[in-house]
Amino acid sequence: MAEYASEKGIKVQTVAGDPPAPFEGQVWYNSSTGSHRVNKGALVSAWSTGGDLNTPRYALGGAGVQTAIIVWSGYGSGLGFRTETESYNGSTWTEVNDLNTARTESGGAGTSVSALAISGYSPGSPTNALTELWNGTNWTEVNDLGTATYDIGSSGADNTSALGFGGNSRPTGQTELWNGTNWTEVNDLSRGSAGSVGGVGTSTATLCMGAGAETESWNGTNWTEVNDLNAGRSDSSYGGTQTSALLGGGSGFTTATESWNGTNWTEVNDLSLGRNDLADKGGTSNLSAIAVGGNTPGSTAATEEFSETGGNQSVASS
Secondary structure, eight states, X not given: OTTHHHHHSSOOEEESSOOSSOOTXXXXXXXXXXXXXXXXXXXXXXXXXXXXXXXXXXXXXXXXXXXXXXXXXXXXXXXXXXXXXXXXXXXXXXEEOOOSSOOBSXXXXXXXXXEEEXXXXXXXXXXXXXXXXXXXXXXXXXXXOSSOBSSXXXXXXXXXXXXXXXXTTOTTOOEEEEOSSOEEEEOOOSSOOOBOOEEEEETTEEEEEOSBSOEEEEOSSOEXXXXXXXXXXXXXXXXXXXXXXXXXXXXXXXXXXXXXXSSOEEEEOOOSSOOBSOBOOOBSSGGGOEEEOOBSSSBBOOEEEEEEESSEEEEOOO
């Protein structure tokens, strides 16, 4: 970047953010992030095929990112409730140690080596408050949620700090905070209604979406309503963070996908396979999102990975 002005005959512009309409090839310095940026042309998004699960299933839990994620439990057509856990390295799924209690519709938080499986729907028990902790090798039962539910929304950076909210048996939009040992009730969702919701982010910066078109943002203390999805749905695949998220699939076996930039939702390219009840985790940004398993109808082992090319990108400084 030090040679850019002498080579091009112009200086690199400093902007507190990104220019409103940069031309292809334009370079600038983003003073808000302290990085040089370049526009690489029209933004193109796409889903590509990844490796299949070993056990096809839907209504499964998950935690991690596109190249390092685990999924667990769920329901397999003709197989019933499952306890299997599988780990993905970006190309191949490997079976690892099972969850202790078979269930569907559990929430997930954390990473592929530090995760929580939260609540769910178990045989003989329509809702449960069970929490299990994954340490990278084994699952261990830990303290229960305050209120049993299933289809809970969840977020968290690892298994020591997580947020659980909403769910199909909590009509107040109840929210609970995990501190590594116990769950504590905190302020409720604004919507105050039951339903299957998804979440991305950390326990202090979460985005909640689904069970309709509503979207809410959590700042560590309160929920605030923000801009709605273009199309309401539930039981989708959710990935990313509070300011950079992706939602794909969902109700009606849709392929529709939307991307969140921290302010608005934008429709982007569809999933190849329409499905609902997917594993719902893939964090760090919308570009780390992954769609795993689901109901097509009937359980599937399919995995799809999201990517974008073009648009404004950071470049290495010299």
